[in-house]
Amino acid sequence: MSSLRIALNDGIQLPWLAFGSGTALWQQDAAAQVEHAIRAGFVHIDTAQMYQNEDSVGRGIARSGALRGDLYVTTKLDRLLEGANVHDSLVDSLRKLGLDYVDLFLVHMPVDHPSLKDTWAEMEQVKEEGLAKSIGVSNFQPRHLDVILESAKVVPAVNQIEYNPYLVKASQPVLDYCKEHGIAVAAFGGLSPLSRFSDGPVNPILKKVAARLRKDAGKLVSEAQILQLWLRKKNIVCITTSSKKERLAEYVAVGLLPDITDAEEREIDEAGSQVHHRVWATWIDEGL
Template sequence: MPFQDVPLNDGHELPSIAFGTGTSLFGQDATEGVELAIETGFCHIDTSAIYGNEDSVGNAIRESGLPRDELYITTKYDGGDVSQAIETSLAKLGLKYVDLYLIHQPYLVDNNMEAVWREFERAKEAGLAKSIGVSNFNVEQLQRLLKIAKTKPAVNQIQFDPYTYAESKALLEYSAENGIVTQAYGSLLPITRTPGGAVDKPLADAAKRLHATPGQVIFKWVLSKGVVIVTTSSKKTRLEEYLAVADLPPLYAAEITAIDEAGAKGPPQSIRQHLYLGACTTLVLFALARVFWALI
């Protein structure tokens, strides 16, 4: 059984798993990776202007030979004039419209949120983006946006895993109350970057019962929270593993609770500073990348 689409507040639907082209594909030719994802069964491709690979994502879309309406494409705004930014993204992708257009980071609109969102609304009205939304917004930032929005954001894409669940609960609840779908990236960090922590055991226990992998259990846990998934891999077997999550039975309530409680303890102490520094580095790299792509 394939992953089900989830309804958005604007009447459109969002595939509940996406192939992401950030991380290892940041600034790289993403053609082969996206082609592999599409061949494996992914129909939702997530990219961004800041990743510097929209042109190669576009190559893969064309090479797939699939009708446009069989693919769902997300890209993200990285600052500057909105109309120019989306037109540039569409030209690189070789598309007439994207299915979802997101503000990549809230700091991009700290001083001009209303003006930028008005341009997003105009892009939607013009058919350049079927749905519009945000990424990495917290509750306060969503509240600011909803006060001035004529069209609500359909999606908020955030970093979300068992170790961030406790601090994200208020955000998830606020988004759900306002009809905003939460989309998660980085959900596998507890096993890829922070192994040895408290969530390892409940993940392993559930994986044993389901004859699954810990990564698949994390994705079942993410879905149990009403959150949809962005993931990536360069390996076909891993991509197949992720898509097979749709065929697994649900987690037991006790298993979800065990993961929640373990996650609330936080990642191993020895790497918390590493994660903090990593987050700071990501923000710096994001800012530098904006400057770099503006110069070439």
């Protein structure tokens, strides 16, 4: 089991490693994958209304036989249809997931909400009611966080963003902002340098660091694990996924590996800073 946890600003401990039911599982039945992930040692499951598979995530959780208290479940608020509200939308997610509460509820996309202030006030209400233990945001930039912090009673606990070495430069302002306000950062797309841009400047360094760790730790170490260790070194939560049981075991085993060094982290940062690659929420780079 991956036991590392990150302390949130509301006193709750968030499991560092999460299995996601988006991307490859978007609009797909995720039950078997979620069950495998929990059996492999994942305790944090990340889903979203937008993925349209919360019901199958719920089935996977139930089939795993895990105790509710041993799991940490995140879901995310989609765009609200005319006349809909945050409370009813979360109650619908809970019905699909077969749960009484989620551990973390995030506003998925700032650009989907005409009044971020009003949406955030409703998010605070569902936390107050105990339907979500923690509340946070996703894909938020400082300009969006500024809007909600102006009137927020609860500071978001988490900002879930796309992050990997090719976003080091572009993401520095939002990372600095989150640090200043005590908002934990969670990353998706962390494996993009392997899965989506496999001939970039970071790849030779990942190979080199994996070889160094393999020698020192006396264990097989993959390049994916180096990217995950790079996130861990920065205290950034890792939201990943895999269709393969071997990779699920590999990700969980990161918990047993030592940290990469400061110099290795710097070398990956510097190589990644040479290029910019964003896959999702590309409107961020247009200043929206």
